[in-house]
Each structure stands twice: as structure tokens, then as C-alpha cells.
Amino acid sequence: MELKLELIKRLIAKWADRDNRWLSMPCTLAALFVLLVMVKSCQGIAYNFTNECKIYKLGYTIDEARTLVATLSEAQEDTLIAHQEHDTIAIPMLGMRYFIADNFSRYLAFHKKNSTSAPLDVIVALVNVGYDRDRGSSAVPCDTSKGQLMLVNGRHYLDENYKPENLATFSMDYCYENQRAQSVVVDAFMVMQQACKEQTDAQLMVNSAYRSYQDQIGTYKRNPKGYAARAGSSEHQTGYAIDVTSRQHPMRWPFDTSVEGVWMREHCHDYGFILRYPKKQSQIFGFAYEPWHLRYVGKDVAKRIHDEDITFDEYYAYYIEGPTPR
Numbered sequence: 382m383e384l385k386l387e388l389i390k391r392l393i394a395k396w397a398d399r400d401n402r403w404l405s406m407p408c409t410l411a412a413l414f415v416l417l418v419m420v421k422s423c424q425g426i427a428y429n430f431t432n433e434c435k436i437y438k439l440g441y442t443i444d445e446a447r448t449l450v451a452t453l454s455e456a457q458e459d460t461l462i463a464h465q466e467h468d469t470i471a472i473p474m475l476g477m478r479y480f481i482a483d484n485f486s487r488y489l490a491f492h493k494k495n496s497t498s499a500p501l502d503v504i505v506a507l508v509n510v511g512y513d514r515d516r517g518s519s520a521v522p523c524d525t526s527k528g529q530l531m532l533v534n535g536r537h538y539l540d541e542n543y544k545p546e547n548l549a550t551f552s553m554d555y556c557y558e559n560q561r562a563q564s565v566v567v568d569a570f571m572v573m574q575q576a577c578k579e580q581t582d583a584q585l586m587v588n589s590a591y592r593s594y595q596d597q598i599g600t601y602k603r604n605p606k607g608y609a610a611r612a613g614s615s616e617h618q619t620g621y622a623i624d625v626t627s628r629q630h631p632m633r634w635p636f637d638t639s640v641e642g643v644w645m646r647e648h649c650h651d652y653g654f655i656l657r658y659p660k661k662q663s664q665i666f667g668f669a670y671e672p673w674h675l676r677y678v679g680k681d682v683a684k685r686i687h688d689e690d691i692t693f694d695e696y697y698a699y700y701i702e703g704p705t706p707r
């Protein structure tokens with residue numbers, strides 16, 4: 382009797398196991414399916430909150446949205462999303478030669494504000510050097526620690542106490558009145574004028590070099606609407622700028638078509654100088670073309686600026702201040 386009971390118990394257990402097995406499989410599958418659906422739903426909901434999705438919804442393709450997210454900082458992505466519309470220059474802008482991600486929203490704003498048909502490289506150049514900002518409120522002190530690469534312009538100013546430490550005097554054989562500049566500039570000019578003399582028989586002369594803050598006040602008063610910069614905004618205060626003229630034809634005009642002017646434009650970078658206010662950029666930035674005004678930046682930087690055909694302002698914005706890595 383006990384044996385029969387034991388046998389029945391085992392049979393029931395066996396059937397129960399079999400039932401559980403058959404019953405539990407669909408349940409497990411169903412549970413897994415539900416779980417999968419829930420995970421997918423959560424992922425879908427979470428994706429809606431990503432910047433990639435928000436940018437995609439503005440009208441960009443999914444690849445464009447991914448490219449923008451990969452290139453821009455989160456703050457820049459937020460700005461783009463805040464525009465709430467598809468911007469036609471956003472993607473082409475990413476491929477521009479001197480694109481700086483930190484300036485991205487300013488490129489778009491500049492383009493929009495001016496309804497401009499200006500080429501994108503011009504927009505990049507203008508924004509990089511700060512032409513989209515109010516000149517007065519965006520002005521900052523010049524970073525004199527950059528030495529021969531310090532930037533002085535209407536937005537980067539020197540105070541009245543700044544005076545170069547290594548001023549040297551030009552020989553009176555090469556200037557009409559006492560002129561001084563940083564000693565490295567005097568040395569470079571001597572090498573350059575020698576080369577010019579040998580190649581063209583023309584003699585370069587220094588018309589003006591270092592000018593103090595006080596000197597510049599007088600120069601500006603004499604030329605309020607001319608070529609002179611306001612005191613504090615003149616490169617001549619750095620001691621790295623010289624105005625060059627010709628001994629044979631000191632009053633020749635225009636200087637840029639003279640033998641000296643042409644030679645200097647083509648060769649000054651070999652001696653560490655650049656044409657600080659070249660003709661091409663005067664059309665973009667609106668500053669006066671000054672074929673006689675040289676700025677010393679050293680041979681490597683001068684060669685790069687010459688080869689890339691950019692201004693020192695653009696060089697400074699891209700190669701010294703930026704682009705800021707993410």
C-alpha cells in the first residue's frame with residue numbers, strides 16, 4: 382500500500398514537472414517579449430530627448446544631425462536647437478578652412494542678421510576676428526605676453542604705460558630722423574634692406590617705427606580720418622611695426638606699384654615681416670590698405686600668413702586663440 386502511494390506521488394510530481402515545463406515556456410517567452418518591448422520603448426523615449434534627435438527634427442538628415450553632434454559642443458548644439466529651424470549654412474560651415482566650433486552660433490547669427498550672400502569663408506573670417514561684435518564693448522587689453530605675436534587693433538588695446546623693453550635705434554643711413562624699434566626688428570630690417578638693395582638696387586628706408594602712446598595721440602590728432610590709429614590701438618606702440626619708404630623716391634605714390642613696394646610684398650616674409658594691412662583683406666575688413674606698413678612676427682609665422690593669404694588678425698584668432706578643443 383505504501384509502495385503504491387509512493388509511486389502515485391512520483392507520477393504526480395513527474396506530471397507536474399512536465400506541466401510546469403510546458404506551461405512555463407510560453408510564459409517566459411511572453412515575459413521576455415514584454416521586457417524587450419519595454420526596453421525598446423524606453424530607448425525610443427530617451428532618444429527623443431537627445432540633441433541628435435532634436436536636431437534631426439529641425440529638418441537635418443540623420444547623418445547631418447550626427448555630424449553636428451560630433452563636431453559641436455553641447456552648448457552649441459543647444460543654440461542650434463534654440464533656432465528652431467533648419468539652417469542651410471550649418472552643414473557647409475563645418476567644412477570651412479578656419480571654422481572654430483566655439484563661434485558656430487555667431488556664424489549663423491551673422492548670416493541671418495545680415496541676410497548676407499557673402500561667401501562662407503568671409504563670414505568665418507569676419508566672425509573669427511570679432512566683426513560681429515560691438516567694437517567698444519568687446520575691446521580687451523592686448524595680451525603682451527605673446528611678445529612678437531601680440532595682437533593690437535581696435536579690439537585689443539595697449540595701455541598708456543606699455544613700452545617695449547628691447548628698443549634699438551636704426552642707423553641714420555636708413556631713416557630720415559631718429560627711429561627705434563624692437564632690436565629683433567632692427568636686425569631683420571637690416572638683412573631685408575640689404576637683400577632688396579642687392580636684388581633691385583632700391584634702398585628701403587624706415588619712415589616711422591616705434592611710437593609711444595603719447596606720440597600716437599599726436600599722430601591721431603593730425604590724421605583723425607586718415608591712416609592713423611587711436612592711441613592704444615596702434616601697432617607702432619609695440620615696437621614690432623615699421624613704415625617703409627624709398628630713399629630714391631620718398632614721396633612716390635602709390636607705394637605698392639613701386640619697385641620697393643612690389644619687392645617688399647613678395648619677399649618681406651622671408652625676413653619675418655608681413656604686410657599687416659594687405660589689399661585683399663582691406664576689402665573684407667574695411668581697414669585701409671597700407672602697402673608700406675610691415676609687422677614683424679618671425680619667419681615661421683610670416684611664411685604661414687603669406688602662404689595662406691590671411692591677415693594677422695585671422696592668424697591670431699585661429700592659431701593662437703582657437704580653435705578650442707571640445
Ligand SMILES: [Zn+2]
Pocket residue numbers: 617622623624674675
Ligand atoms: Zn604704420
